[in-house]
Structure formats: C-alpha cells, structure tokens
Amino acid sequence: MRVKICGITNLEDAQDAVELGADALGFVFYEKSPRYITAQDARQIVDKLPPFVQTVGLFVNESSKHINDICHLSGMQMAQIIDDEDNTEFENLNMKYLEVIRAKSKSDLEYLNKHNYYLVDAFVEGFGGAGKRVALEWFENIDCSKIVLAGGLNASNLQELKKYNFFAVDVSSGVEASKGKKDKEKMKEFIQKANGN
C-alpha cells in the first residue's frame, strides 16, 4: 500500500520519511493547525527532496486562487482539499487534487464517484490530525481501490485494513513524537507494516 506521511513541518522528518520509503509528504497550510507551515518554509524542505516523492498541500475552505498561489510558491505537486463551505472552484485549480471526505457515518461514503480518488478521514472539529478513526465496517461492500484512508492509523492497526484493498494510507499523529514532530521509529514501523513486512 502507498503511504503518505502528513503534517511535515521540518526537513529532518521529511528526509527520514523519504529514506524510510514514504510515497508522499503532506504539508498543512491551515493556520490554526499545530502542524501549520508557511509556503516559504515548505519550499525550503521541498527543494531538498529527491525526485519521485509527491508533495501534497492541505487546505481547508480556501479559494482556488489561494490554493494555486500557495502550491506554486511552496512547490506542491498536489492539493488535498477540505471544502465544507464551497469556497473552492475545483475547475480553476492548476494541479491535481484529492477531495477529503470527513466521514461521520456510512452514508457519507455511499455516493462517492467511483471514477475519482478520495481521501476519507474521520470527522473531527479541528479538520484533521486528531487520531480519530473511521469505522472500518462502513467500507463493507464499497470499492476501496481509489480511497486513501486516514484517521487514527498506526503501525498496530494497519493489519485490520488488509481485506479492504485501500489505494493508500495517510498518517499524522500515529507517527508523531509530539504535535508537529515525527518519531523516526514509528514512521519506520508504519511504512514497513503498510508494505506488508
């Protein structure tokens, strides 16, 4: 399974995640988050990354212009978007994007367009990174092959996902030492388990 390590705030964590085999790194451009990073600081990290690592910018209820500007400035290849307030004009985005479904119940998963990729996270007031899980039984009888699963994942519970065939997993607090700082051993164990080792 592919792995995105989210909430990168510093170069050391980014380089450790890449060395350990992460496919994508997430940068939170939401000012109220404890993992918030400026576009300029993210750029300093992105410029030092090797090729073939996808950089993903996280946005909450922002306009397309803002998302385009920040992604351009920071070197994000993709945007991950929460748009509860219908602020984002998706057709005006200059980059690939993943829409975030903040699931409160199984009914939130029933109308996903089967041709699109989505990131499904647990609904939390603070928008993400809270360690709250989505109930796995909600995915019964759903094709998960285009779903990135987030929310409360860690090395100990990845095993439970096996039969669902998710496209990828996304983790933040489950591999942290403290908010905004990753724990290298936790990232190692998480990536190994996601890769079936």
Ligand SMILES: O=C(O)c1ccccc1NCC(=O)[C@H](O)[C@H](O)COP(=O)(O)O
């Ligand atoms: O991480 C944050 O602080 C955050 C703030 C606002 C919007 C999204 C945020 N994170 C989103 C993520 O993609 C997290 O990786 C995802 O919610 C999973 O987090 P966790 O349950 O801690 O693994």
